[in-house]
Each structure stands twice: as structure tokens, then as C-alpha cells.
Amino acid sequence: MKKTILGFALILALMVGCSSNETSGKGKGEIIEVNEIEVKELMAKSEPTFLYVSSPFESDKEKDSTIKLDISNTIKKEKIDVYDFNLAKVTTVDPFTTSVSEFNVKNNTHSLAFYQDSEFKEEIDLTDVENADVPKTIDEFIKTMKSRYLE
DSSP: OHHHHHHHHHHHHHHHHHHSOOSSSSSSSOEEEEOHHHHHHHHHSOSOEEEEEEOSOGGGHHHHHHHHHHHHHHHHHHTOOEEEEEGGGOOSSOTTTSOGGGGTOOSOTTEEEEEETTEEEEEEEOTTSOGGGHHHHHHHHHHHHIIIIIO
């Protein structure tokens, strides 16, 4: 009886551990900030990943904040996580002169991209999108990526 209960508890623990989410293909609807080391590790994983790249420039801080608020509103509804690679917080190299490709990232600042199997799939560049259209553009992109790659 004791072995049966322990066996059941072990199976239950494994099931719970396997179902926990460490990728952004599913989640709680959070924006998770990653540093340069974490983003390299993230890009090497095969899990589906949504990644936003924040600008290193102080003058872009407000734009990034607005875009991330719009992303947050969508991902809470869609129950996915998005990683934010904030170039302003890079400490290992000069973020103003270094390409994001050095971190295995393919999308540019002010863009939201989807990666799967360690490969860049698609992105939306929000730089030139009218402010009023950003929420709709983000919503459509995330829903499209979910239906195309995750369902």
C-alpha cells in the first residue's frame, strides 16, 4: 500500500512538473525580462517563444513602455508569455554598436517575433505602426502565430 501511494505521488509530481510552462508558447500572460545570457539560452531552446526587443535609447523608453502595455493586454487574454530583451540593460557589450544577432536574436528593436525549434519564424515591426493600430496589430500577430504554429 505504501509503495502504491509513493508511486502515485511520484507519477503525480512528474505530471505536474512536465506540465509547468517555461516557454512563452503558453503561460500566464506575463512579460518576462531576459538579459543577454538568458536570451542566448532562450534562442537555443526548441520551445515556441515570443520575443520583444526593447531599444537601448532613452528617447525610445516611452514608445517601448506603450508597446509593452499593448502586448501585455493581449497576452493576458491569450494566456501566453512574451520575453522582453531590453538592450538598455546589456552589460557585456556596447548595446549601441552591437547587433542583436550577436545574441542569436533575429528581430529588431520595437518588434515582436516568434521563434520555434530555435528558428526565427516571423515578426512584426511596430516602429512605423500608428499608435492607435498597435494593439490590433499585436493581437492579430499573436493569434496568427498561435493558430499557425501552436494549435
